[in-house]
Amino acid sequence: MVQEPQKLLKxxxxxxxxxxxxxxxxxxxxxxxxxxxxxSARVRELAADLHSADVAELLNQISSEQRIKLAGFIKxxxxxxxxxxxxxxxxxxxxxxxxxxxxxxxxxxxESDDAMQVIEDLxxxxxxxxxxAMPRADRAMLEEGLAFEEDSAxxxxxxxxxxxxxxxxxxxxxxxxRNQEDLPNDFYEIFVVDKDELAVGSVLVSRVIRSARExxxxxxxxxxxxxxxxxxxxxxxxxxxxxxxxxSAPVVDDVGHIVGVISLDDVVYVIEEEAEEDFMRxxxxxxxxxxRTAARTAYARFPWLFVNLLTAIxxxxxxALFEGAIEKIVALAVMMPIVASMGGNAGTQSLxxxxxxxxxxxxxxxxxxRIIGKEMxxxxxxGISFAVIVAAASYLYQPDIMxxxxxxxxxxxxxxxxxxxxVSIPIVLMRMGVDPxxxxxxFLTTVTDIVGxxxxxxxxxxxxx
Amino acid sequence: MVQEPQKLLKxxxxxxxxxxxxxxxxxxxxxxxxxxxxxSARVRELAADLHSADVAELLNQISSEQRIKLAGFIKxxxxxxxxxxxxxxxxxxxxxxxxxxxxxxxxxxxESDDAMQVIEDLxxxxxxxxxxAMPRADRAMLEEGLAFEEDSAxxxxxxxxxxxxxxxxxxxxxxxxRNQEDLPNDFYEIFVVDKDELAVGSVLVSRVIRSARExxxxxxxxxxxxxxxxxxxxxxxxxxxxxxxxxSAPVVDDVGHIVGVISLDDVVYVIEEEAEEDFMRxxxxxxxxxxRTAARTAYARFPWLFVNLLTAIxxxxxxALFEGAIEKIVALAVMMPIVASMGGNAGTQSLxxxxxxxxxxxxxxxxxxRIIGKEMxxxxxxGISFAVIVAAASYLYQPDIMxxxxxxxxxxxxxxxxxxxxVSIPIVLMRMGVDPxxxxxxFLTTVTDIVGxxxxxxxxxxxxx
Numbered sequence: 035m036v037q038e039p040q041k042l043l044k045x046x047x048x049x050x051x052x053x054x055x056x057x058x059x060x061x062x063x064x065x066x067x068x069x070x071x072x073x074s075a076r077v078r079e080l081a082a083d084l085h086s087a088d089v090a091e092l093l094n095q096i097s098s099e100q101r102i103k104l105a106g107f108i109k110x111x112x113x114x115x116x117x118x119x120x121x122x123x124x125x126x127x128x129x130x131x132x133x134x135x136x137x138x139x140x141x142x143x144x145e146s147d148d149a150m151q152v153i154e155d156l157x158x159x160x161x162x163x164x165x166x167a168m169p170r171a172d173r174a175m176l177e178e179g180l181a182f183e184e185d186s187a188x189x190x191x192x193x194x195x196x197x198x199x200x201x202x203x204x205x206x207x208x209x210x211x212r213n214q215e216d217l218p219n220d221f222y223e224i225f226v227v228d229k230d231e232l233a234v235g236s237v238l239v240s241r242v243i244r245s246a247r248e249x250x251x252x253x254x255x256x257x258x259x260x261x262x263x264x265x266x267x268x269x270x271x272x273x274x275x276x277x278x279x280x281x282s283a284p285v286v287d288d289v290g291h292i293v294g295v296i297s298l299d300d301v302v303y304v305i306e307e308e309a310e311e312d313f314m315r316x317x318x319x320x321x322x323x324x325x326r327t328a329a330r331t332a333y334a335r336f337p338w339l340f341v342n343l344l345t346a347i348x349x350x351x352x353x354a355l356f357e358g359a360i361e362k363i364v365a366l367a368v369m370m371p372i373v374a375s376m377g378g379n380a381g382t383q384s385l386x387x388x389x390x391x392x393x394x395x396x397x398x399x400x401x402x403x404r405i406i407g408k409e410m411x412x413x414x415x416x417g418i419s420f421a422v423i424v425a426a427a428s429y430l431y432q433p434d435i436m437x438x439x440x441x442x443x444x445x446x447x448x449x450x451x452x453x454x455x456x457v458s459i460p461i462v463l464m465r466m467g468v469d470p471x472x473x474x475x476x477f478l479t480t481v482t483d484i485v486g487x488x489x490x491x492x493x494x495x496x497x498x499x
Numbered sequence: 500m501v502q503e504p505q506k507l508l509k510x511x512x513x514x515x516x517x518x519x520x521x522x523x524x525x526x527x528x529x530x531x532x533x534x535x536x537x538x539s540a541r542v543r544e545l546a547a548d549l550h551s552a553d554v555a556e557l558l559n560q561i562s563s564e565q566r567i568k569l570a571g572f573i574k575x576x577x578x579x580x581x582x583x584x585x586x587x588x589x590x591x592x593x594x595x596x597x598x599x600x601x602x603x604x605x606x607x608x609x610e611s612d613d614a615m616q617v618i619e620d621l622x623x624x625x626x627x628x629x630x631x632a633m634p635r636a637d638r639a640m641l642e643e644g645l646a647f648e649e650d651s652a653x654x655x656x657x658x659x660x661x662x663x664x665x666x667x668x669x670x671x672x673x674x675x676x677r678n679q680e681d682l683p684n685d686f687y688e689i690f691v692v693d694k695d696e697l698a699v700g701s702v703l704v705s706r707v708i709r710s711a712r713e714x715x716x717x718x719x720x721x722x723x724x725x726x727x728x729x730x731x732x733x734x735x736x737x738x739x740x741x742x743x744x745x746x747s748a749p750v751v752d753d754v755g756h757i758v759g760v761i762s763l764d765d766v767v768y769v770i771e772e773e774a775e776e777d778f779m780r781x782x783x784x785x786x787x788x789x790x791r792t793a794a795r796t797a798y799a800r801f802p803w804l805f806v807n808l809l810t811a812i813x814x815x816x817x818x819a820l821f822e823g824a825i826e827k828i829v830a831l832a833v834m835m836p837i838v839a840s841m842g843g844n845a846g847t848q849s850l851x852x853x854x855x856x857x858x859x860x861x862x863x864x865x866x867x868x869r870i871i872g873k874e875m876x877x878x879x880x881x882g883i884s885f886a887v888i889v890a891a892a893s894y895l896y897q898p899d900i901m902x903x904x905x906x907x908x909x910x911x912x913x914x915x916x917x918x919x920x921x922v923s924i925p926i927v928l929m930r931m932g933v934d935p936x937x938x939x940x941x942f943l944t945t946v947t948d949i950v951g952x953x954x955x956x957x958x959x960x961x962x963x964x
């Protein structure tokens with residue numbers, strides 16, 4: 035249908051980040067053109083050739099008006115699998131275009147974990163509208179899921195799983211799998227339960243298929259089963275999967291009965307989300323907000339900027355203490371931001387390592403003392419190096435040996451404090467139960483600005499005046 | 500063996516980040532105590548009860564001396580699966596304790612992708628020592644793998660995979676799987692090839708096991724196969740898996756013959772690594788360096804701090820232009836860091852979103868204009884808000900309406916420039932083929948500092964003097 039799209043590719047329109055896989059700019063161009071012309075037949079024709087993930091990507095990237103139009107055009111054959119890949123704001127637009135009834139039908143067709151992922155991001159009103167339009171059984175299952183805490187294993191799990199008694203043979207297992215209707219679309223592992231239905235192990239499907247029919251399950255299953263409790267946080271689930279290289283894990287209730295399964299593909303999403311969260315938080319934003327309006331974006335970012343304003347004012351108060359010194363030696367005003375800036379950057383380096391290592395559980399009580407000691411020594415080494423460099427630079431600007439010494443001294447002290455604060459603040463926050471990614475940065479820059487200005491101006495006032 | 504470890508747990512020694520899974524502080528305490536006492540029998544006994552991932556975690560976290568001692572004690576029954584979970588510096592210590600021969604034997608027992616992961620991080624000398632001590636076939640396979648570029652699909656893939664002709668039945672497939680010796684330990688998908696051995700599709704193992712023996716493979720396999728070229732970058736592979744929710748994908752040569760397989764568990768590692776890389780780079784560090792010495796840590800962080808020193812000096816040169824103004828109105832020196840700091844933080848918010856959205860390919864040529872426009876409008880909205888706030892704050896400090904206006908004007912201009920620079924710099928760097936995560940921050944703070952100081956001091960000099 036799309037003829038020689040390569041020839042139409044305009045190099046300058048493509049960011050080098052774009053992938054060879056999936057959507058290309060031509061396809062986007064064809065569809066958006068057809069959308070503008072209101073040619074619904076052509077839009078449907080083009081969209082029909084796309085993978086559901088590509089349709090989702092397209093819906094995520096076009097403007098809100100285009101999106102509503104596109105969803106409206108393709109609603110007759112809207113692939114339910116598109117839903118889980120849509121971003122928050124986008125889902126709302128699409129549901130608006132499809133209507134609650136059609137949406138409810140689509141979501142009913144998803145696996146329970148995917149359905150949950152769509153439903154849980156809606157506001158309460160939106161959830162109700164969809165749930166009410168659903169078949170009773172699906173609705174009950176989703177409502178049960180919503181009762182679990184956000185980001186818990188109970189929310190993440192798929193209700194459909196495969197489990198077999200320990201005393202079965204491979205042959206009986208294969209016959210069961212062939213005849214049972216109500217199984218998940220795909221599964222990698224079969225859980226093994228004892229006569230009380232308690233989870234005792236697992237066996238890979240590939241292991242079962244490779245074994246002779248008369249082989250006993252109890253001879254081939256793996257007893258080292260890692261189970262997940264219903265209220266386990268998804269971050270913890272991600273850690274478990276990564277650490278022990280799991281393909282899936284059963285979610286069990288208090289007694290030990292299996293109630294669902296979490297698979298590696300659910301966890302990939304969690305790992306990505308958790309890493310993104312930390313990345314965002316360190317940058318002072320809460321999440322990727324490409325599809326929010328400018329006003330909502332500004333509103334969401336305001337609090338963080340306001341906190342930063344307060345810390346900047348705190349640093350300015352320190353400067354104000356030394357107005358007299360600055361009046362006499364204006365060069366101090368020129369040099370003081372350098373000290374504070376170096377401190378901020380050096381501290382951020384230590385902070386970044388500490389926040390990340392805490393998130394990945396590489397920094398634990400076992401090595402925390404050693405790591406803090408190492409960070410401080412490392413800060414001291416770079417403190418000495420930069421003290422020498424700034425002293426020399428300062429001497430070139432103002433040939434005053436005492437001023438150079440003040441500059442060097444302040445730099446050394448500030449870098450040492452910055453290194454110490456950078457590694458300690460996240461650790462202290464973590465012990466206090468606060469996410470270090472979200473709050474560390476403010477504390478750190480407050481410390482480094484205040485210490486930077488205070489040591490530099492203080493030493494100057496004491497030594498030079 | 501370990502009696503009631505709960506009772507021994509000292510609450511204050513545990514970081515709240517620590518997991519319920521795996522190693523606990525008591526176990527670490529018991530083993531390190533036994534290590535110190537040189538009680539090798541007890542160390543071996545304790546370590547034998549641990550999962551290989553837990554032994555790896557322990558080795559990663561204890562000091563270099565303890566690590567060498569521990570590896571020496573357990574070298575008789577050293578589980579090869581420990582190797583892939585060790586960090587760079589740690590691997591070297593462990594190989595030192597085990598010796599090349601024993602290490603080579605252990606690595607030979609790993610799957611080819613895991614073996615590659617261990618080998619590729621060693622320096623050339625270390626690689627040679629291990630490779631030479633290996634069985635010839637394993638050595639040849641690893642050397643072939645090392646010929647592929649770092650972080651490419653060729654490095655990442657497992658050489659062992661399962662593929663079957665399209666014209667087989669399920670029964671024939673099951674018999675083949677039961678009788679074939681040389682198959683991977685676990686696999687989720689079986690690739691389907693045509694009579695020229697070209698990859699044409701895949702079928703899930705769970706699908707095969709659920710089908711009747713007489714079912715034809717050609718009736719149940721999935722033709723929508725995503726293949727990966729040998730030189731594909733691992734970041735791209737991660738994107739492919741996430742986007743299309745893949746369990747595995749065949750790596751094919753130029754002709755289309757399958758040469759290996761990449762599975763989701765390899766990709767989890769890649770996704771984590773890539774997210775970590777961006778996180779680190781934005782913080783001005785290259786990677787988690789917990790096990791580096793302080794001197795090497797300081798050395799690694801020096802260049803970034805030096806670049807930041809240069810940008811701070813550039814900002815100071817701007818301040819020096821206005822020494823005369825500061826001499827007359829010292830309050831300028833007090834207030835100027837606030838403007839620059841606000842600009843830096845607001846710019847970092849936009850930058851964080853842009854860097855992350857580029858990495859996840861959510862920001863593409865389709866929406867780039869819309870997103871830049873939105874960021875600028877959002878920056879303008881917060882610029883107005885904070886202009887009002889700082890004007891009021893400034894008036895409280897110095898009741899000078901003109902000074903307040905200067906402060907407000909500089910804040911508005913700086914925040915607008917910061918928003919624009921924050922979103923544009925990563926995009927421009929990406930188009931130039933530079934990783935935006937690594938270089939964006941320097942450019943941004945240079946822009947925001949210079950603009951912040953220049954607009955504030957410039958407006959002050961022009962209006963107030």
